[in-house]
Amino acid sequence: MNFQNIFSEIEKVDPEVxxxxxxxxxxxxxxxxxxxxxxxxxxxxxxxxxxxxAYGQSTPSTVIDVLQFALQLEYLEYHFYxxxxxxxxxxxxAIPAGELAGLDTIRDHENAHxxxxxxxxxxxxxxxxxxxxxxxxxxxxxxxxxxxxxxxxYATFLAVAQAFEDTGVRAYKGQAGNLVSNxxxxxxxxxxxxxxxxxxxxxxxxxxxxxxxxxxxxxDTNGIPAVQPNYExxxxxxxxxxxIATLAGVGGAIGANAASEAFDEPLDKTTVxxxxxxxxx
Amino acid sequence: xVFTKSKRIPNFNSQVIVTETVLKRLLKLxxxxxxxxxxxxxxxxxxxxxxxxxxxxxxxxxxxxxSASVAASLILNACKKDDxxxxxxxxxxxxSGDVGILNYAYALEQLEAAFYTQVVANSSFSSIFxxxxxSLIKDIRDHEIAHREFFKAALGANAITSLSVNFSTINxxxxxxxxxxxxxxxxxxxxxxxxxxxxxxSTDFLxxxxxxxxxxxxxxxxxxxxxxxxxFSGSDVVNTTTGLDLSRTPAQVLAIAAPFLASSIDASxxxx
Numbered sequence: 001m002n003f004q005n006i007f008s009e010i011e012k013v014d015p016e017v018x019x020x021x022x023x024x025x026x027x028x029x030x031x032x033x034x035x036x037x038x039x040x041x042x043x044x045x046x047x048x049x050x051x052x053x054a055y056g057q058s059t060p061s062t063v064i065d066v067l068q069f070a071l072q073l074e075y076l077e078y079h080f081y082x083x084x085x086x087x088x089x090x091x092x093x094a095i096p097a098g099e100l101a102g103l104d105t106i107r108d109h110e111n112a113h114x115x116x117x118x119x120x121x122x123x124x125x126x127x128x129x130x131x132x133x134x135x136x137x138x139x140x141x142x143x144x145x146x147x148x149x150x151x152x153x154y155a156t157f158l159a160v161a162q163a164f165e166d167t168g169v170r171a172y173k174g175q176a177g178n179l180v181s182n183x184x185x186x187x188x189x190x191x192x193x194x195x196x197x198x199x200x201x202x203x204x205x206x207x208x209x210x211x212x213x214x215x216x217x218x219x220d221t222n223g224i225p226a227v228q229p230n231y232e233x234x235x236x237x238x239x240x241x242x243x244i245a246t247l248a249g250v251g252g253a254i255g256a257n258a259a260s261e262a263f264d265e266p267l268d269k270t271t272v273x274x275x276x277x278x279x280x281x
Numbered sequence: 282x283v284f285t286k287s288k289r290i291p292n293f294n295s296q297v298i299v300t301e302t303v304l305k306r307l308l309k310l311x312x313x314x315x316x317x318x319x320x321x322x323x324x325x326x327x328x329x330x331x332x333x334x335x336x337x338x339x340x341x342x343x344x345x346x347x348s349a350s351v352a353a354s355l356i357l358n359a360c361k362k363d364d365x366x367x368x369x370x371x372x373x374x375x376x377s378g379d380v381g382i383l384n385y386a387y388a389l390e391q392l393e394a395a396f397y398t399q400v401v402a403n404s405s406f407s408s409i410f411x412x413x414x415x416s417l418i419k420d421i422r423d424h425e426i427a428h429r430e431f432f433k434a435a436l437g438a439n440a441i442t443s444l445s446v447n448f449s450t451i452n453x454x455x456x457x458x459x460x461x462x463x464x465x466x467x468x469x470x471x472x473x474x475x476x477x478x479x480x481x482x483s484t485d486f487l488x489x490x491x492x493x494x495x496x497x498x499x500x501x502x503x504x505x506x507x508x509x510x511x512x513f514s515g516s517d518v519v520n521t522t523t524g525l526d527l528s529r530t531p532a533q534v535l536a537i538a539a540p541f542l543a544s545s546i547d548a549s550x551x552x553x
Contacts, residue, residue, distance in 0.1 A: 102511040109514065112524030173491040177484035190475045191525035193491065195514055197498035198526070202513040204499075205506055213417060214503040215424070215496060240435050240489060247430040249423055250398065254430070258423035262431075263492040 059124040063182050066175045067124075069269055070189065071117040071131045073171055074110055076279055077164050079135055081107035083151060084161075090151035099206060106161075106199045113192055120185065133280075142278040145226050158207050163227040165200035166216060167267070167275055170230075172196060174266035197264070215261040230275050233265045372545030373441050379486050381551045382477050384441045385531050386490065387432035389473055392541055393466050394429040395446045397422035400463070405454035414507065421463075421500050428493055445543035460508050467501035468518050468527070469537055470494075476528035480552045498526070 083089055085103050095103060118130040140150045149156040172193035179186040201214035204222075212222040218235040221227055237245040237259035244259035254262075267275075375384040400406060401422050407415060433440050452458035474494035481487045502513035509515075518527050529537075531548050539545075 098510065102513065105511065105514060108521065109519065109524035112520075112522060116523050116525065169495050173488070173495065176478065176487050176491050180479075180484060180487065183479040187475065187479050187528055188525060190478045190491070190494070191528055194471050194475055194494055194498040194526040195519050195524060197495035198502040198514040198519070200495075201499035201502035202506060202511075205503060205513075208413075213420065214499045215420065239431055239492070240485070242431050242434045244427050244431055247427060247434065249426050250401070254423060254427045258420065258427055261420060262424035262427035262496055264495040265492065266488060 060181055062178050063185055064121060064125050064128055066178050066189070066269075067117050067121045067185070068128075068131045069273075070172065070175070070192070071114065071121070072133075072280075073168055073272070073276065074113040074117060075131070075133050076138070076276060077168060078107065078110035078114055079133075079138055080140075080160070080164060080279075081110060083135065083140070084157055090157075093151055093154050093157050095154065102202055102206075106202070109195055109199065113195075116188065116192075120188065124182075124185070137281055138279055139281050140279065145278065155210070158203060159210075159224040159227070161203045162200065162207055162212065162222070163224060163230050164276075165196055165203050167230045167272060168196040169193060169200055169264055170234075170267040171269070171272040173264060174268050174272070176266075213261075216264065217257050218260045227275075233267070235260050236263065236265055239263055372547040373444065374547045375441060375551055376439065377550040378552060379481055379483050380436065380439045381548075382480050382531075383432060383436055383486065384439070385477065385535075385548065385551060386474070386493070387429065387436060387440060388444060388542075388546060389470055389534070389538065390425060390429040390432055391444050392446060392538060393470060394422070394425040396448065396451075396462065396466060396541075397425050399448060399453055400459050403453040409454070409456040409459070417503060418463075421503075424496055424500070428496075444546075447541055447543040450540070457508075460504060463504045464501065464508060465537075467497055467504055469529070469534060470497040471501055471518075472527040472529040473531070473534040475526055476530050476534070480531075 081103060084093055085095065085100065085107055087095075118132070121128055121130040141147050142150075146156060146160065150160055151157060172189055176186065176189060176193070179189055204212040204214050207222060210223045216231065216234050219228070219231040219233070221231050235256075237243065237256050244262065245254055245256045247254045247259075249255065249258065373388075375381045375388065397418065401415075401419055406418075410418060451462050471494060474490050474497065478487055478490055478494075481490065501518075505512045505515060514526075519525065530553070531551050535546055535548055
């Protein structure tokens with residue numbers, strides 16, 4: 001361990017590192033106290049304390065903003081499946097018996113995500129009220145895009161489900177970088193992100209009759225023109241300057257289709273919000 | 282690392298005005314003191330400490346990162362030498378820092394790509410799977426090859442070598458054996474990326490890992506549905522109370538992957 005390196009490395013990325021310590025006397029005291037008795041075990045503790053003072057323990061507002069945004073999306077998904085799987089409210093959806101269990105699983109996961117996100121917000125920021133809404137908060141026609149069909153036509157129901165799941169994956173992916181200050185929250189978000197991708201793959205399998213594969217080929221909506229904007233950007237075949245399509249595959253290059261399928265693309269918060277806002281009253 | 286002779290740490294008190302120079306000097310003194318404490322086995326230690334990590338571009342990763350994570354990661358990086366203190370070596374060294382994590386992902390993608398390549402190449406492939414299944418499994422093979430080749434290209438000179446696999450326990454002519462292994466690999470891959478996200482410093486690399494992990498999750502869901510329909514996110518991987526997928530540490534993942542690798546992997550320099 002090299003303390004000199006630690007501070008000079010930080011100084012390179014944060015020129016004000018020394019000023020961040022509440023006072024030079026304070027940092028001095030911390031080291032002075034440890035002084036002669038400094039042990040290998042104690043050093044990381046001392047350092048850790050210093051960094052916590054310097055950079056603060058409080059959760060940055062960006063993290064809370066991301067959680068609130070994710071919570072809103074989870075409410076949307078949860079209420080969509082809650083209504084869709086309710087045979088009384090949505091009798092005409094006529095979900096085949098073999099498919100209901102999967103949709104129930106997805107609904108329950110979305111509900112669990114709502115709880116986890118709400119609790120996380122409350123734990124990190126007691127003064128923040130987690131986003132909340134009820135079944136009455138949604139317009140399932142999406143301001144007229146799906147007039148009367150979402151819960152009356154099974155194919156439309158699945159099409160909307162696919163768009164929600166694929167967009168949810170893109171939304172979480174787009175926010176990961178905003179969560180790096182809190183490793184626990186980042187990991188939780190990643191653990192939700194991959195579940196949304198599992199859901200997406202399943203819903204897409206249910207739509208195999210419409211030509212959908214579990215993964216997204218280029219920016220193909222598989223017959224849902226109304227949600228084309230949700231898939232814009234998915235057709236990317238270059239990652240970190242590496243052209244995936246021209247890499248060697250079996251019997252030739254990977255090609256654009258597999259190259260686009262192999263990597264899912266993120267969406268920023270504003271874009272996602274604009275894509276789903278019509279579903280909120 | 283150069284070892285200096287032990288110097289007495291001055292007995293400071295709170296009345297002293299500390300300048301930046303003094304602070305740096307103090308830190309240097311503590312460093313010296315600390316080094317001496319560690320100096321128990323010169324030859325091994327000198328060798329390890331003098332070893333040049335592959336992360337020449339670590340500085341660039343750091344510049345991109347947010348300040349809070351910088352603090353955390355710097356501590357990790359600074360502690361690296363302690364962590365390797367008892368390391369005796371052996372196997373393919375994944376390296377340290379973000380490069381180490383990318384090599385870790387590269388190793389897993391090599392395993393998956395080799396597996397699916399062998400699945401599709403097996404003479405039984407066309408008889409044990411339907412045409413629709415064959416098409417999608419070939420897709421998965423191509424995705425895994427794309428991931429593998431991407432990491433190889435992106436890592437360049439920092440990339441580990443090609444690993445040798447050991448698939449002797451897999452019956453490639455048996456559908457259940459193939460799908461069972463595929464499920465294990467895909468779920469393992471998802472948990473590996475989920476667990477590795479927090480170990481990355483660069484948000485660019487975090488995003489890349491995110492782009493790949495959701496595709497691995499799509500694979501996992503499809504394979505699971507093939508084995509047992511509606512088990513795409515079964516309770517063995519997704520917690521029913523929290524709705525959260527599994528995360529695994531590199532150590533946990535590599536322990537599970539080890540039986541399928543003829544090459545041994547040294548992950549001792551990975552961040553933790």
